[in-house]
Amino acid sequence: MGRKTWFNDDGMKKGEWIAEEDEKLIAYINEHGMCDWRSIPKRAGLQRCGKSCRLRWLNYLRPGIKRGKFTPQEEEKIIKVHGVLGNRWAAIAKHMENRTDNDIKNHWNSCLKKRLSRNGIDPMTHEPVNNNLTVTTTYVECGSSSTTTWPTRENHCSSTPSGLVCVLNKLAAGISSRQYDLNIIKNILLDPRITSSEQDEEEVLKRDQEIGGCEEEDFLIWDDEEVRRYMETDDIEYETTPYVSLLYESTRIF
DNA sequence: AATCATGTCAACCGCAGTGCG
């Protein structure tokens, strides 16, 4: 597989790596270690750019990399961590044993994302798309009987989806993707009006725009320890509607 | 058997973050 080989304007080789190049890179790094990727290709006798060497090493040649099919357990973990971290593949990879971020990203985009969508789960927010549906995902494609069931919003919240729920969903998505400013999320959660049952749709829209229009850079960051605790907390069931657990977690951080 | 659709995976590109002079 891979791309055909060609040379760019600088005479750098691009595309598929051959075994001889792999051997040169492995030999050099084993002897000298990883330092200054820019100079490595020249010193290793490779007609490649440093970036290409780095990528080849980290995603393919590095010792201990786990390759091949993902197990149902791995897939479940990816979905779970993705629900917390969003598309932060490098961070997700830290929670997987010897899987590269590229590998996880590929598997998500080619398989898991579609599977969730097929089963009525929004792959970005991890919430059920259809309000009246009990959602079940199975690992049929991977030859496993592992099954996960999400309750519907109806099952979880007694009320029909309101503006409040929409806001909460947006917040959850924002938290998971680190898209929104921490202070704005905090203000909204602490706003007494958020608890009002008579949520004015205009207010909701206004608040929505407030969130969407945020351009601050001080994002909420889930560090490794936070995610680990989230994953290990017994009182947060996986079956819990994702946006509820995310909000629960976010209030703990506050 | 041929064709088309979908899946897989390696590799590229561009951008953002960081460190240094």
Added chain:
DNA sequence: CCGCACTGCGGTTGACATGAT
């Protein structure tokens, strides 16, 4: 403070593999 070089990350692409029709 600014600009440059380097690194790391995420999104995307392209080619091959596989399955369905």
